[in-house]
Amino acid sequence: MAIHTVATSPYPGQRPGTSGLRKKVAVFSQPNYLENFVQSVFDTLGDASGKTLVLGGDGRFHNRAAVRVILRMAAAHGFARVLVGQGGILSTPAVSCVIRKHGALGGIVLSASHNPGGPEGDFGIKYNIANGGPAPESYTEEFFHRSESIAQYRISDAPEIDIDRVGKTRIEEMDVEVIDPVGDYAELMQQLFDFAIIRQLFGSGFRMCFDAMSAVSGPYAKAILEGMLGAPAGTVINAVPLEDFGGHHPDPNPVNAAQLIELMAAPDAPHFGAASDGDADRNMIVGRKFEVTPSDSLAILAANADVAPGYKDGLKGIARSMPTSRAADRVAESLGIPCYETPTGWKYFGNLLDAGKATLCGEESYGTGSSHIREKDGLWAVLFWLNLLAVQRQPVEQIVAEHWVRFGRHYYSRHDYENIVADNAHMLMEDLRIKLPYLPGQQLGHYTVASADDFEYTDPVDGSLARQQGIRIIMTDGSRIIYRLSGTGTEGATLRVYLERYEADTTQHRIPTQQALAGLIAIADSVASIVMHTGRSNPSVIT
Ligand code: VG1
Ligand code: CO
Secondary structure, rough: EEEEEOOOOOOOOOOEEEEEEEEEEHHOOOOHHOOOHHHHHHHHHHHOOOEEEEEEEEOOOOHHHHHHHHHHHHHOOOHHHHHHHHHHHHHHHHHHHHHHHHOOOOOEEEEEOOOOOOEEEEEEEEEEEEOOOEEOOHHHHHHHHHHHOOOEEEEEEOOOOOOOOOEEEOOOEEEEEOOOOOOOHHHHHHHHHHOOOOOOHHHHOOOEEEEEOOHHHHHHHHEEEEEEEEOOOOOOEEEOOOOOOHHHOOOOOOOOOOOHHHHHHHOOOEEEEEEEOOOEEEEEEEOEEEOOOHHHHHHHHHHHHHHHHHHHOOOEEEEOOOOOOOOOOHHHHHOOOOEEEEEEOHHHHHHHHHHHOOOOEEEEEEEEEEEEOOOOOHHHHHHHEEEEEEHHHHHHHHHHHHHHHHHHHEEEEEEEEEEEEEHHHHHHHHHHHHHHHHOOOOOOOOOOEEEEEEEEEEEEOOEEOOOOOOOEEEEEEEEEEOOOOOOOOOOEEEEEEEEEEEOEEEEHHHOOOHHOOHHHHHHHHHHHHHHHOOOOOOEEEEO
């Protein structure tokens, strides 16, 4: 065994986006592409002697090849130990959990999350820091900066080691521990939720369907729901992680999880349905013929948090991303706790959680989580709902409806225009920015604009400033239209338009969402000239 220094030259564009570096597999497969980025990360981290690294991914195509390379590079960089998930598998929440539990310096997650996989699909790599959370921008900018001038990387020529068997081996001076991907995570879930009462619920004939979408949540959901909680075999569908997710798009929304939605509409539908994404950090919650919007889910969990043992002492605060509906704000207000509004992306919650300012966090994009780790956590949210259902013994729809009666309903929808020409998307945003100063006071349809701006966030803990995080048009009645460009796509640009309208009147709570938002949808199009800029008369995905 020996460590080699290999000459390389920079690739353009290795700048991490909303959540790590994501590119087509074909891009990642170019000679030294992965090596360049990993060396840039290691160089940023500096001395690794005596330190532990956690490594795993969502099992998508290229996962194994990448694990092999990174293990040999970690040994060359001088890490004392790497904890790698068996078969190269670790969900994003599990990586976060393992980093924290074992005091690691950080971890590498191999995933492009909700993006499709397979040889034609996407691959991704993300670095998480010692608190278990996504590296903040100060790190990711440094990774990028180093990648622009990289000239060499270091790698061991050690022969391939077996990552399919749990146990210890060595590469150079580094211990490689292949760990059970589920163990530490399952133990943490047991501390947070009342497993006994959930077991009783399943024992009483309660049925659920968890759609793992052939992605990494399968082994976790099977072990916990069917194994520890006694849900009947077959509760978890699409439970085996596949390199191409079975050709499906592992994004848990009603469009992509069509199989689950159909099942939940059948006459003998289970009582409860849920789905998760590629790397298991997202969750979708559904009842019989009823979908819970992620923003409502956050608010409902916050309002009922004390049902779960891990949260029985109450919440310190709630944090939500800016485009997420303000349903959680109303709950925070009634609980007398602060509600923080952050830019999109879980990395912005890290400081609030570390400082003990927030306990629950959420995003409209099917992401919910808490201070138990520093990532959003799909199965955690499902277990929280199960704990709530076991205590309340009510259908999902009734729990949501009663929440609306108490707090009012925030009608909410997101319209995505995917893979549009990048220049046109930027032009649309620029044109909007120019209009911003003239919007306040204008009458648009039935609404009057109260304020309009480009969202900026100053982190209350470290004072760092994030600019241009989404254009907001806020109406006098609190309704909002928000425009953002996605930071996770790998083809062209994706425009996201977020729409929210508050309705206090309980007799008006059962209007179909798109109908309830029709006025705002029309305004969103005319203010930004979406059809003109994108050439699309309709969004490609509505959630
Ligand atoms: C999207 C979502 C954002 C989420 C991010 C990562 O980002 O909008 O809320 O945090 O994906 O989720 P963007 O920049 O495309 O809007 V995951 O599950 O793909 O790591
Ligand atoms: Co994800």
